Amino acid sequence: MTDFARTKSLFHLPEGVIYLDGNSLGPLPKAAPGRIQSVMQDEWGEMLITGWNKAGWMAQPTRVGDRIARLIGAEPGHVVIGDTLSIKVYQALASALEMRPDRKVILSDSGNFPSDLYMAEGLIRSLGRGHELRVVAPEEVEANITEEVAVTLITEVDYRTGRLHDMKALTAKAHAVGAITVWDLAHTAGATPVDVSGANADFAVGCTYKYLNGGPGAPAFIYVAPRHADAARPALSGWLGHDAPFAFEQSYRPGAGIERMRVGTPPVLAMAALESALDIWDMTTMDDIRARSLELTQLFIDEVEKRCPDLDLATPRAPDARGSQVSFRFAEGYAAMQALIARGVIGDFRAPDIMRFGFTPLYIDEGDVIAAAEILESIMQNRLWDTPEYKARARVT
Amino acid sequence: MTDFARTKSLFHLPEGVIYLDGNSLGPLPKAAPGRIQSVMQDEWGEMLITGWNKAGWMAQPTRVGDRIARLIGAEPGHVVIGDTLSIKVYQALASALEMRPDRKVILSDSGNFPSDLYMAEGLIRSLGRGHELRVVAPEEVEANITEEVAVTLITEVDYRTGRLHDMKALTAKAHAVGAITVWDLAHTAGATPVDVSGANADFAVGCTYKYLNGGPGAPAFIYVAPRHADAARPALSGWLGHDAPFAFEQSYRPGAGIERMRVGTPPVLAMAALESALDIWDMTTMDDIRARSLELTQLFIDEVEKRCPDLDLATPRAPDARGSQVSFRFAEGYAAMQALIARGVIGDFRAPDIMRFGFTPLYIDEGDVIAAAEILESIMQNRLWDTPEYKARARVT
Numbered sequence: 001m002t003d004f005a006r007t008k009s010l011f012h013l014p015e016g017v018i019y020l021d022g023n024s025l026g027p028l029p030k031a032a033p034g035r036i037q038s039v040m041q042d043e044w045g046e047m048l049i050t051g052w053n054k055a056g057w058m059a060q061p062t063r064v065g066d067r068i069a070r071l072i073g074a075e076p077g078h079v080v081i082g083d084t085l086s087i088k089v090y091q092a093l094a095s096a097l098e099m100r101p102d103r104k105v106i107l108s109d110s111g112n113f114p115s116d117l118y119m120a121e122g123l124i125r126s127l128g129r130g131h132e133l134r135v136v137a138p139e140e141v142e143a144n145i146t147e148e149v150a151v152t153l154i155t156e157v158d159y160r161t162g163r164l165h166d167m168k169a170l171t172a173k174a175h176a177v178g179a180i181t182v183w184d185l186a187h188t189a190g191a192t193p194v195d196v197s198g199a200n201a202d203f204a205v206g207c208t209y210k211y212l213n214g215g216p217g218a219p220a221f222i223y224v225a226p227r228h229a230d231a232a233r234p235a236l237s238g239w240l241g242h243d244a245p246f247a248f249e250q251s252y253r254p255g256a257g258i259e260r261m262r263v264g265t266p267p268v269l270a271m272a273a274l275e276s277a278l279d280i281w282d283m284t285t286m287d288d289i290r291a292r293s294l295e296l297t298q299l300f301i302d303e304v305e306k307r308c309p310d311l312d313l314a315t316p317r318a319p320d321a322r323g324s325q326v327s328f329r330f331a332e333g334y335a336a337m338q339a340l341i342a343r344g345v346i347g348d349f350r351a352p353d354i355m356r357f358g359f360t361p362l363y364i365d366e367g368d369v370i371a372a373a374e375i376l377e378s379i380m381q382n383r384l385w386d387t388p389e390y391k392a393r394a395r396v397t
Numbered sequence: 398m399t400d401f402a403r404t405k406s407l408f409h410l411p412e413g414v415i416y417l418d419g420n421s422l423g424p425l426p427k428a429a430p431g432r433i434q435s436v437m438q439d440e441w442g443e444m445l446i447t448g449w450n451k452a453g454w455m456a457q458p459t460r461v462g463d464r465i466a467r468l469i470g471a472e473p474g475h476v477v478i479g480d481t482l483s484i485k486v487y488q489a490l491a492s493a494l495e496m497r498p499d500r501k502v503i504l505s506d507s508g509n510f511p512s513d514l515y516m517a518e519g520l521i522r523s524l525g526r527g528h529e530l531r532v533v534a535p536e537e538v539e540a541n542i543t544e545e546v547a548v549t550l551i552t553e554v555d556y557r558t559g560r561l562h563d564m565k566a567l568t569a570k571a572h573a574v575g576a577i578t579v580w581d582l583a584h585t586a587g588a589t590p591v592d593v594s595g596a597n598a599d600f601a602v603g604c605t606y607k608y609l610n611g612g613p614g615a616p617a618f619i620y621v622a623p624r625h626a627d628a629a630r631p632a633l634s635g636w637l638g639h640d641a642p643f644a645f646e647q648s649y650r651p652g653a654g655i656e657r658m659r660v661g662t663p664p665v666l667a668m669a670a671l672e673s674a675l676d677i678w679d680m681t682t683m684d685d686i687r688a689r690s691l692e693l694t695q696l697f698i699d700e701v702e703k704r705c706p707d708l709d710l711a712t713p714r715a716p717d718a719r720g721s722q723v724s725f726r727f728a729e730g731y732a733a734m735q736a737l738i739a740r741g742v743i744g745d746f747r748a749p750d751i752m753r754f755g756f757t758p759l760y761i762d763e764g765d766v767i768a769a770a771e772i773l774e775s776i777m778q779n780r781l782w783d784t785p786e787y788k789a790r791a792r793v794t
Contacts, residue, residue, distance in 0.1 A: 012442045014442070014445070017445070019445055024446050025441075025446045025448075025449075027442070027445060028438070028441050032437060033433075033434050033437045036433055036434075036437065036666070037430050037434065040429060040430045040670070044424075044612060045409045045424070048411070048414070048418065048743060049418045049422045049743060050743070051422075052422075052613070057613055083661075084480070084660055086633070086635035086636065087484060087633065087635075113636075114639070114645050114646060114647060115635050115636035115637075117647060117648070117649075118635060118636055118639060119633070119634060119635060121634060121648065122631060122633055122649065123523075123632075125634075126491060126520075126523055126632045127523060127525070128526065129525070135647060207662070209662065215441060215665070216441055216663075216665035217454075217662050217663050217664035217665040217666065220661075233522070234519060235519050235520075235522070235523045236483070236484065236516070236519060237515045237516060237519030237522075238481070238483035238484075238512050238516060239483065239510075239515055240512075242511070242515060247748060249511060250514060251514070251515075251518065252514075252515035252519065263481055263483050263484060264480075264481025264482055264483035264512065265481055265482070265604070265613070265614050266613075266614050267616075267664060267667055268612070268614040269612055269613065269614065269666055269667050269670060270614070270664055270666050273437070346445060346446060346447070348446065351643075351644060
């Protein structure tokens, strides 16, 4: 069993803060500053350009990709790091659409993160071949996977409610009608056990700054199923995805397998911080994380429902239907979240009325859950949210 | 006049190394590790998610963009940081092509960095509308700017020879025939005075890890001329380029001006290192840099031609026709560069026969130039390159 007291001790958590927003940005691994120092001084500083080979920077995107592969049930050698999640969505979707040239529908749902939908819109506009982005309610996805669908573009966990899709069932349905699947794991990598291989997913993408704790702006990852890896044509055909980048040929030839999903120069410093975070991930398993996560989310639901009758649970009650977050609806949720943050409980707000709390077993325990529920109770009972300051809408991140 | 002894003192340069590869990867600014520490500990560590607003991370891409704008002659508010250069090329080219829907030719040259050509190929394939990537010799670009051309995609300085295109003249020619220009400043930002505004350039892109010293994998930048900024349609339409990212609307609406060229979450840690480098850039002007650069490159050409008759100058002799690098052709250039590197002079090699040396006045002076020429002379006179070890080809970066 994972020693969660130990993993908690490996993060810097500010005094007086209960951090329930690790689903937006994970906290600082204590080892990360030292590791970046070492990469900057011993590698960049001393090796200069030779660091690309001597320090292994060039191989870092697949090496780090393998560390993430374990957490999402991917085969080693089929995950690569780089770019942002939006770019990785574009790459996966473009490659997937090309596999179904006779179909025009991209199926997504209204619980998908908007950037995924925006990237799909941009791709559709570029292609100019009459594709349609069909966005249905999350619970209507399955019924809408029909033979019209070229690609399903689904985020496994709804960023608002925490509702968890059944990746295996939806992938099977998609394959049964000849569609390709692109899964966005933004809220599942490091949050719930993902098994892209067992679920037979075609493409998967995700970010590393949420549950994985890679730091602000940490790079994204992409998975391509082994059966597609040498067939997928990259739309973003950059030199580091070329079969021989340093031959400087004039024409693009895609590299072997997942290498072709690389684009430009890898983000060496950012990957160093991510590696510190992954060292902590090496101390646990996703099954342990899931068991703890369900204890914590259930405890929070129970405590808040007991204490705060004005809050409506937006997250599915059934444990196997939710990710690792709990959301409550409250018309004055924005102000209530401001009041909470002012009292050291950091969650976040998503329009129009969602108060969102992420539970991250690596550094959140029962004591944090109870304390957060108590503070929320005092805010709700005493209407502490009802101040002009908290109700003034600022830009929320 | 810039105090170049002072700027040199602000970089970490390893003992016994003469670093003439700052055109591939600039050295470590001594202040960068401390700055990243502060961003990690005081911002990420203490502010957690609130750093996006409190620490100004969200505004960082345009704020840092403005610091680069000064170096490339851009109007403030028209440069933004993010992604890799290959991605920025794609964005610029896609937007530019859309402005000339009736034309099919993208004109580039064989001295353009291959990744630019590859990204163009990928875009052409995605568009599927019969575009042609026409690649001519660098000296034939001007004659090939015809009314067929939709977009010119030119790197201002040839990465192999250091040959400098005349941005102003080529842009004027392009505009005279109704073409749009995309300029890649990879080898000119921080190397030569660039004046994207005065040259009337339409789009410009560049990287920050070469002359600008932002670190391995530092993010890229993009400039869009003010006259196009609110008209350019982004192909990579990510949420941070949306007009209201935190409204989480279901459909994409491009943000105002250069903001629409943002895609995903900004690389906060990498930008912190870049900012340390830009602090040093604040101590100089591009005119001072250019004057020093021409002294250094001329001195190197003179010294090497005097000492090494077997090396053929590949860089234009006319000062105003070259950037800030000097290249020599030598059939055994790969081995000769290995021999040089083993003796502490770091340049690089580009296939098939180019020995390349970058001159970077912020930290390279006459003493370095003479010493490098002496070591090169001893290698050439004594055929020190002629060993099996040096001749064994490895992957060169």
